[in-house]
Amino acid sequence: MSTLQPTLELRGIKKTFGHVSALKGVDLAAYSGEVLAIVGDNGAGKSSLIRTISGVYRPDEGAILVEGEQQAFSNPAAARAAGIATVFQDLALIEVLDVATNMFIGQYPRRGPFVRRKAMEREARAFLDELGVSVASVRTEIGMLSGGQRQIVAIARAMRTGGQVVLLDEPTAALGVRETAQAADMIRTLRERGNAVIVVSHDMSLVFELADSIQVMRLGEVAGVRRRTDTTRDEIIGLITGAITGDRLTA
């Protein structure tokens, strides 16, 4: 694998908020057609990492490379343009707008200055049907959906925008059993499509079910990266809690 060029690569990313050092020099490599799971305790810096990749935060130091080319995202629009689609932990959905609008937000099908409403609804409907997502109408406002339905819509939106890199921050946190399975299917679909998928999750069974690689974050640093086939739950949990000393510290 190391001979391949990563679709997304991070080198030495640092980010501080005031005196809180959220990221202390993080490296990462995500490959096309693979799922990279990021795990770690609360406050380990997982969301900060996702937000940095998606252009919400600007890193203080370090480099972001997409397909080997260095990028500097000054805002989320730039990251999206570079092919990075994100499902944020807070979903970033707009409650007062309907499902179709939310799925196309910022990338509406347009004719001149006008939004092609009909086409947008049709595409949204078709896309959700294809994923087997049950939403009564694409005109339903997000605010009227259940937490699980919202999460599915947010994932569907990231899939629809179809970047080469898809980031998902805790995509199954609020989901029931059925929806979790659905989300897992959607993530597999992304992998099959050849996307580089990065999933942040606290759900170990999900991680071991889906991931090709697992990257453990601890206190803003990378405690270790393992192929799923080469590791065990105990090792990962040990890295998360610090019971097993991280690679960085032994080096």
Place this chain on the structure above:
Amino acid sequence: MKNIVRRIAGAQQLGIILIIVVLLVVAQAANPQALMPSNIVEILRSSALYFIGASAATLVLVGGGLDLSIGSVFAVGGVAAGIAMNAGVPWPLAILLALVVCGMLGLINASLITWVGVPPFIATLGMLFAASGIVIVVTGGTPRFGFPAAFTDLGQLNLFGIPLLVFYAVIIGVLAHVVLAHTVFGYNIRAFGGSAPAARANGIRAAQMNVSLYVISAVVAGLCGVLLAARVATADPGAGGTGFAFQVLAAVIIGGTSLFGGVGTIAGTALGALLFAVINNTLALTNTNPQWQNVATGVILVTAVAVDHLRRKRRFAVRSA
């Protein structure tokens, strides 16, 4: 479930239509003039300027902003055009000049809000004071007058028996509706007003949005001032003011636009503006003490916001409670 929601959503506009109808019936009972075309025309003319101002204010409010400065930018518009015409500038150029001046005030509002981070309420309240002060200083409080007939015609002439002012209101209203409901810009306004962080995370630019909204708001407020100056053939430095600003905002909110952003329609705003004109007209035709207008405004405004709040609570119980 869906039907109930629809009904709640539609209730507010239906309520306004009902109030308007009742008022007209009461007025007609008191004075047979009420439903004559001439009186209807007067009602439309009375609401025209407020509706024009309110159309722009709807965009700002739906976008999650607030522009109180429209009251004094109104005066800036009229007075700037007046000064320019008195100085011999041809009237079309004078209007353009006035609107550019107003647009710059809007740009100042937008800059303070976007780049300095001053809350819209404070930034535009400051502009409300500052701009009105400047108008008084520049004019010495003296009204400008003596405008070319072609200019005053803009505010005074009728076309097919209907004042040009009403045509302007319709044109601007339709334009605002199309922008808000059908363009990418309008979708972005609603997204931004619905949730600024979510809109930003999805790549919508706050800066562009705010600059466009506050500049439009100021230019339209200035245009209202220009049109009033044309109508009364005088540019009064005291025109507009908080009276105009508050009535415009009241019309927008009564029309169902949420103070919390994201939700609102131009059609609702049109009804809100019309309601005020009908209230005033009915009070006059029934010889009621005019002070009741303020009472009615207050009661309807609070009712409208209460309805908006309850509606949101019921619709979005999951999150916004």
Place this chain on the structure above:
Amino acid sequence: MSPITPRRAALATLAIAAITASLSGCSALSGGSVAASSTPTGDLREVKTITYVNPAPFYPSFDDVGQCFEEAAKANGWKPVEVGTAGSAVDNQGAIDLISQAIANGTDALVVFPTIPELFTPVIQQARDAGIYVVAQNAGAPSIGQQTQVGTDSKQLGALIAEGLGATDPAAKVGILSGSASTTPHVDEITGFTDYAAEHFPDMTVVASDYTNGDPTKAPELFSNMLTAHPEITALFPIEGTSVAAAITAVKERGATGTINVVANDLTADHRAVIEDGSLLGVGEQGWCESGTKSVEAVKKLSEGETLPDFIPTTSTFYDISNLPAK
């Protein structure tokens, strides 16, 4: 964004209602009159500084008052101070604050314009207690504590306008738009107008009255509604200078120029222009400059121990196209 709960909204409404009630209660209670003319005392305060609290700096006529005040004060060798409220509407509370500040700054004499006399009673009393000479302009009420009043006899001004209108239309049916029902000079002017009409033109009546409540933008609408409600109207009388253009517009929009006359106050440049073009019948012009000069004269006399009458009138004149003075 913090949600507004119905309970909170209800509490806020109650609080506002309570404040409003207590405010209006206050002004109703303090209406009683306070001792009038000066009581000459042994040691008379020497005047070094005299302060004019301009009630409407945005209105050009008050500039005239201020200028004449300053000239007269300088002629006496006093230091004139002119202060005024900001904004483009009369701000009573602002004016009261300015008076308090002037008292605190140790002015020797005050010239004030109590738009709503009752509101100004306490602060005027406070000034008198501090030994400051107080001359009021157009106070309306006979006495609210000032030592004398200088200014337009609003009733006489109203009578003059009735006389001027009656010369053209002795049976005028009049619609009046004034600032508010509690603006004393307006109330007096309307009284003077109706009294004079009743006596000299028995067919002239006021058939409609309305108020701008400080929002001149509304004036076109108010006049337009007035004309619809009262098609018998043959004359409009906008008392505020800021609604004169609206009255003329309403008449024009009905195509009633020539059949509905407009009369108003103040010979300002814009009013002169519309008198000349025939859309304004005439104006009652108050003695603006005179009220500035006479206020200073009154203080001078007070400082010399003279007792003054309760009211020192200035002269008003009705101007129409026949007697319009040269610019």
